[in-house]
Structure formats: C-alpha cells, structure tokens
Amino acid sequence: MKSFDISAFFLKQIASDDDMSPAIAAMKALMESLRLDDSTTLQEFIEKMKDAREALSKTDVSVVSVSSGCELFLRFITLSHKELEQAADFASCREILLRRGEDFIKSMQESRRKILRSSNNLIKDGMVILTHSRSRNVLAVMTEAARQGRQFTVFVTESQPDCSGHRVADDLRAVGIPCTVILDAAVGYIMERVSAVMVGAEGVCENGGILNKIGSCTLATLAHMKNKPVYVLVESYKFIRTIPLNNSSLPKIYLHRASVLNSGSDLIREHPLVDYTPPENLTLLYTDLGVLPTSAITEHLIKLYT
C-alpha cells in the first residue's frame, strides 16, 4: 500500500482517457488502493480510505466532483453493514467491498447513458443552444441529437481561463454540428438569440444549485433574466451535501487548485475555478435518476446519505 501512489494513479487515469470524468477516475483510484490494501481490520481500512480521499482531493485538478464522488463511493461500498458484519474475516469483507465497488463504478459509468436517455427529446430541430465550458455530458447529448438527425446550432463560450470552449467547438464540428465560439463577455449579447442554455456541472448542491466552471453563474443569471431555460446535465454522483449561502461562502478547495492554495499567494488575485449558480436560475436537471427539478435534489441526497 505504501508503495502505491494514489494521486499518481488518479492523474494517470485522467490522462489516459479523456472521456473519463475525474470522479470516475477517483473511484477507480480508490478501487485500486482497495485492491492493494493490506489492512487487517475494517476500521483500519476505513481510515486508510479516508487518507486516500484526502490525497485525491489535494491533486491539482478541480476537486468538486472528485470529493463528492469519493464520498459517495466510500459510503456506498460500506453501506451494507449487515453483510460486512456477517463476514467471517476481513478478507471476506474486502471481497464484499471490492464487489460493491466494482458494481458502483459500473453503475456510475452507466449514468451517462441514462442521461442520454432522459434527455432524449431535449434538443429539437432549429434550436440555438448556448453552452459553457466543456462538459462531457453536453457533448454526448449533442452528439446523440446530431446522430438522430436533429438540426441545431450551438454557441460556445470561450470559457477562460483554460479556453476549453475551443476544444468543445472542435469536437462539435467533428460530428457535423454548426458551432460558433464567442467571448465570455458576449454572453449577454448572444443571449436573446438563444433558445436554451445547456451546461454540465462539477457539483450539485443540496438545494439544487450547481457548482460549475467560472462563468456559469453569469450565463444562468442572464438566461434567467431573458426567460431562457437552463438545463443542467449531470450525474448523480456529483451531488454534494452542502448548501452554499452565496459564492463567497464556497470553500477554498473548491475555488482553487491545490497548487495555488499551497503556493501561499494572495487568493484575491487568483481566479476562482468555479462559481455557484443558485437554483432559482436553473430550470431542470437531467440526471441518471431522471429529470429533476432543483427542489428534488435534496430528497435524493437524503436518501443517499441516510
């Protein structure tokens, strides 16, 4: 176990598969550490898992979904207390945990397909869609719609600071979807021409608000002002049990990369990675649990965590 560097494994996972969500990669890393674990008791194992999760949350990526995914994963695999208590020794326990972990990761990987199914009729002919940042879910839904022969056009924000919008434009053009990259500052200019806004999310708060790439709040607020629907395509493992009162109350580990936090630089001068969009500005959440209004998130979270 000591020889296993979970962070390195995690980063390698992300680098290897561009289509893999960081949360899934984190789960896989946890699975790997579980597989290599040499703990002798369940308690020791849980402690080690917590350490592993800590390590993952300090990697130099946006950790919102990573932390939520890890928490859910650990919670799920240890959920069947009965089964664990009946196990004769820890070896059999680990067997159970491994099996449940595998199942969980598999089901989580299924979630994107479920989202595709739930958002089947979301995109219609002639729609003009505005999107922001690079969401794999949004890409998948648009690709699916294009495959079904839907005719629609897309505006993509440039999505500073990492300019992920350009990558999105490339991907969309590759599947034959007409696409235009606009400045982040042009959202207000373009909003009146848009028929719907589609974004992904790094995390979904308990009240239905989302944490997403910086600029999403602007987008959603403007859309709300113009009465444009805002659809969020998100997997259920990104649900987080917190309610940010406002953007200033977001935890710092969400806002900045670990490298920035560790550098000790003045955070005021650093650009935050994510912002918080309150639920009032969102219309619907398309998840693997179905199409949910923002107020339904809390029920699922309470179910998951109690």
Add this chain to the structure above:
Amino acid sequence: MAPPEGSKRRKPRKRSKKRTSQSGACASPSPGRIPGEPLQGGGPVSVPSEVEVPKPVPLVAGHQQPNTPEKGSPQSLSPKKRTPQRSALSARLVKTGQPQPGVCATGPQQPETPKGGTSNVVLTKKSPLNGPVSKLGSAKADSPKPKSPNTKFSSPPKLGLPPEASENVITLEADAPLELPPQQQQTKVGSSKNQQSHRKPNSPQPTPAQDCILPPITTSQLLTLETLSSFIPVVGVEKANSLSDVKEQSTSLTKGTSDANFITLKSEGDKGIIMSETNKLDNLCNLLENIVIQHSGKEAMSNNTIKLPVAQTSQTITGPPPVKVPPSTTDSPPTTTSQHKGEKTKEEIECERKGRKEAKKAKKKGGEKAKSENDKENYKNINVENKKKESQEEKVMSMATNTQQIQPGDQQGQLQQHTKLSVALEGTDQSDAAGKSKADLKRERREKQEAQRQAKLAAKAKQEAEKQQKGQEEAHPSNNKIRLPQKKKKLEGEGLRRLKDRKSFSKGPSDRRIPLLGHLTPYSSQPPLLPVNCDTIHPAVRTLGLKMKDRIVDGSTARVVSTLAALKQFIHDYRTPESCDLSRDLAEKLLPNVAFLNGCRPQAIAMDNAIRFLKHKINSIEPNMPEAQAKDELRTAIDEYVQDNINLGSSTIASHAAMLIQDGDVILTFGYSALVIEVVEAACNVGRRVSVVVADTPYPPSGAAMVKILSALGVTTYYRLITDVTHIMHKVTKVVVEAEAVMMNGAVQGMCGTASLALAAVTHDTPFIVLCHTYKFCNNDLTDSLVVNELGDADRVVFCPSRDYCGLLVDWRQMQKLNVVSLVYDVTPACLVTALVTEQSVLPTSAVPVIIRRNYADILGQD
C-alpha cells in the same frame, strides 16, 4: 365542558347550552308541573279556579326559586370571599343608582317580599326598580363578568325566563351545592306577610348572592370564579334558549318568556339601538312594527300611561323610541291590554293553570304561595300577548337568540314593560310577586343593556338622538322632547362607567369580528372557564395554562418543554380506573387537559406536534402492560423527546449554523431567540468574530433581553427597531432567525415581523437563514399568514408607552370601522429562505417534506 374560547366558540356554547336548556326544560317542567298537574294530566290546561287567585301576583315565584339556588351555590363554594364581593357590590350599586335605599323608601306597596319587594319597587317606581334589579343583576352578572363575557348572556335569559326557566335552572344547578335556596324561600315567605319585614329580608338575600358571586381574584379563586361564572352563564343561556324552545312547545310559561324577550326587543327598537348590528335591529324593528300594527287597537291607550313612568326612570330608555317608536310603544302597552282582555281567553286560562302549577311547586319547594301567584298572573298576561304575536315573536326570538347583543339590550325593555304591566294592572298584589328571579333577570338585562347602550351611544349617539326626536315627534311630540335629554345624559354617564368596568374585566376584542380574521380565536384576557369541582384538569396543567396565558411561559420551545413536563406530571399522577384500558382511558383524560391549554392560549404548532407524539406513544402502549411500566415508558419517552429534539437538537443546530457563519459577519436577528444566542456563541467559540444587530418590535421588546445576553458574551451588538431594517440591511451579511414552525411547503412561520425581515434580506441579496428543530415541522401547507395564526392582545398595540400618543386609541372599540389587530405569527414563503438549519443538517426548504415523511411517518400515518 369544552373550555370557552373566543366569540366563535361562544356561539357553539350557546347552542350547547340551548340543548342543555332544552333538555333541562323538558325535564324541569315535568317536575315543576308534576306537583300541580298530576290531577289535571294535561300540562298547560289546569284548573281555572286556582289561576284566578294568583293572577294579580307577578311572576316572581318561579324565578325566585332558581335564583336562590344559584346564589346559594356560589355562596357555599366561596363563603370567604364575601367581604370583597360586598365592597364590589356596593360600589356597583352606587353606580347603578343606589336603588336599594331608594326602593325601600319609595315603594311602600312592594316591600312584601324581599325579592318581590325589589320587583315591586320597580313596579311602583322605575328608579327603585333599577336599583334592586341592578343589585341582583350585579350580584349574578358581576361575578361572571370579570372572568367571562358569558354573564351577559346569562343575565338576560334569567330576566326573561318564566317559572319554567327557573325550574330548569334549578335542575341544572342541582349538581352544585345548593343549601341557601330553601332558607331564602322561607325568608321570602315571611317577608311576603309583612311588607316592612320583607324589606329587611331583602337586604340579606341580595348580599349572599353578591358574596357568592364576587370572590377575590387570586389565581386559585380565579378558577372557582370561572367555574361559578360558567355555571351562571349556562343557566342564563338555558333560560334564554329555553324560551324559544318552550314557545314551540306552546306552554304558557314559555310564551311569557317569549313575551319578555319580545318586549325587550321592542324596547331596543324604540331606543334606536345603534349597535353594530343595526341591520338585525332594523329587521326586528320591522317585525315589531308589524306586530304593533296588528295589535295597535289594544295597545294605543296603554302606551301613554306606561311611558310616563318609564320616562321617569332614569336608566331605562323606555321612553319614546325614535323612528321605530310607534311599534315599540304599542308593543309594550298591548301586553297590558292583553293581560286585561286575555283573562277571558283560553290562553289566559292556560296561563293561569300553569301559574297555579308553578305556584304549587313553589309551595312544595319553598312554601311561597304569594310569589307563585304573582308569577302566574304575570305569566297570564304575558301569555295572552304572546299567543297573539307568537308567530312574529318566534321570528323575533330567533333573531334575538342569534344576536347576542340584542338580547341584553332587550332586557331593560322587558323590565320596564314588566314593571309597567304590574303597575297598571296588578298594583299591590303584584308587587309581592316580583321574585328574585325577575329582579335578577332585570338586573342582568339592565347591565347588558347598559353595555350595549354605551357602545351604541358612543358610536351613534347623534344618530340616535335624531331618530328618537323624529320618532317621538311623530308618536308623542310633547313627551318625547322632555324625556330624551334626561335619558341621554343618564345613559351616557352609565355608559362611561360601564365601559370602564367592561375594559377592566372583559375581553374587548372578542366582541368584534375582524374582517378576514373571523376564524381565529379572539384574544381573551381571561383563562377558559372550568366547570365547578372540575377534576379533569391536572393542577400542573392549570398552572401552566395560566402561565402561558400571561406569557410567563412564552416561545414555542419553552411552551413545548413545559407542556410536556406538565403532562408528564399528569401521567405520573394518573391512576387507571378499574376495568379500563390505560391507553384508552389516559388518552381520553388527556384531552380536556390539552383543550384547557389550548383555551388558555391557542396551541403553537410545535406543541401540537409534541402532544401528537405523546398521544401516539399512549396509543401504542400494549393493553396488557402493567400500569407502572406503561407510565414509566411514557415518562421516559417524554424525557427522550425533550432531550433528543430540544436539548441536543439546539446544540447541533448551533454547531451547524456556526459553520455557515464566517469571520467578520454582521448578523441580523429578530427579537429574542435562545437558539440564535446559542448560534452566535458557537460561532464565537469557533473563532469567528461576528457582530449582531438585533431588530426588535416595540411590543413586546423581547430583543432587549437578547442584547443583554449577547453583550455579556462579548459580542458587538446593535439594537434597532425593525422599522430601521432598511437602513442597516446593506451592512448585514447574514440574517439569522428562529422559526416557530416550518410548513410542508417550506413556508416558515415565525414571530410577526420575520417575513418583513426576509423580504428586506432578499432585496439586499443577503442570505436568510432559518433555525428550526425538525420537531417543529408541520404537516400542513401555508401560503399566507391569515389561515393559521393567533390573535394577540390588541390593547397592547394601542397602549403605547409614548407620552405624546398615549391613550389616543384607548377607545378604539367604540369606533365602529376601526379594527386593531395584533397577529402573533407571520409566514415567510419558502422562496425567501436561503437555508434551513436543523439538527439533522443544513437543508433547503424543499427538504421539509422529506424530513416530515421520514421522521414522522409513524405518527403521520396515525392521522
């Protein structure tokens, strides 16, 4: 008995009383008639020969009997309280016009019987009438007044009630200890022989009654008083209600009562009552007019004769009625005419028979023949009139019963009419007859009338004057002019006094229905009435109820804790009766306790939930479980409930909320909240430097206590009125308030003012954080603060401490179009709430139904 609550519940009470009275009437007449009737067989139609003798005598006998028992019961209950009562009585007597001495002096004829003497006095001179009547009425009515408005109702029915009613009363009263009545009756009899001797006995009679009625007002005594008052009103109501019922039965006695009411109604119409119920009055007046037209021939002459004496009496407004004067005046005289003429008619005979029966009963009971005879005569007279006017009267009666205010006003009219009748027709013989019952009834009626008059006068005195002038001019131009000013002056003076009395005792706001809020229990400064010797309510619950009433225990959390503690004590002292299931019996016996608490102050939703929890626990006790074990379980369940939900919950909420507070936050809160203090303390303990702004309401300034505690904690604190909120809102970073309850739809019920704070917060985009225990979650939806709310004491809104404006609205109840409302709660819609901090976690308002479903599935399923 269900604890009386506001005016709304009064109506049901009345009805219930009606029912009881009806039942009582049915039962009572039978016993009453039995002695006299057994030979006759047919109730109403009795031997005419017997009737003849009693004719001249007024109604009193039957009334006396009931009255004596009533008075006796209170005396027996509270003999120690006599002295204070007497003082109060004396004071009231003075107010009313000191009729006692005057009566004795003025009415030589009347003095025969003490009770009769009073009635006689009335007959001879109206001023004396008022005096004695006021005495008796005050004795009865006064005691109830301070504690409940019911007395008003009670008094009129007594006056109007015929002997039957009195019998009913007796039957009802039988439960209470009634030792005095026989003695009183004896004294009466003796007095009847000698007028002078009667005068002397008179004084003792009223005094005992007064003593009984006016006990001092210690808390323990309050209960007894309440109980007494409850009895008294019940009796009165029974009478009043029974009147209408009895009419239907077509008994002569009932007719007499109906007449009395009818007369009273007429008198009111004459007076031009300016009550809020002008419409009803108008209807009544119309009816009266019709009646008058029908009987105009008979009545015309009698009116004039009667009116003069009435006018002389200062208190009674009998004089010429305004617009409606002609009917009223006509009405009153017809009674007299009918009496004379009616002797020959079958109706009269029937009346006489009944009167005889009653007389026989009276004899058997108290040996008071003369009184009974008088009663018979009165009844006869009344009955004759009644039969003629029955149909119309019934309508009138229904109206009267419907409108409480009308009845009291009518009483005076009845008194006057009775007196007139007695004077004109019966003379000395009748004077004896005026029994306690009549006197009492008259007094009560007068009091009620006075109260009504006050309101009327204050509001529409001018209008009345105009109407009266017009009506008088039309009817009797010469007499009216002279009479009106006197009457008005006296009325106004009395009105002021009465108002003061009323304010001191009564719950003013309950008198008026507030638009949109009529469904809420009106605020009452009096605790709910309890039946005499009520052992269904545990002392701990009583104590708590009174504490909650006086706001000594305030705040939903404190109320829940203390309620559970009281109920725990109740369970501890509970013994399962033989052949009873603990869970069932305990649940049943829990109900009146809960009802009492609810009557003291409408239950908070949190209390409702706690009590529901307790009931659920009780119901889930297995029948075969031994009592001790079951009680132990219940008590531990209560302890756990308090510990888990409230004690631990508070600290958990504080730690959750502290996580939401950042360094340098400026927290705005509202009023006093122990939970908010705990949160601030927790935040400080975590190392957050916060400052707190306490917004407060001028009434009650509970936030002041909060400021003291916070500043003692070393927290920078600002104290502002909530009216300043917009000034400081831009500096506030978080608003933290405690909820009274959270609804299924996420709406938050908080102390009145919370919603405006939430609006200000949303306007300034400031997070609005609500602290709430999950046990306060409610399985209802609320979209506004009108449906579920509580009416506070409106007087406290009006009585502002400011010197400049103090007392400007003290008389707001006299302003017909002015409503002063003090709502206790308001509702903040879910969309204004940023986060809900519960002991489970920080939740959005959309989580409320989930929590309710999960936490209270067992209890909710029960409902």
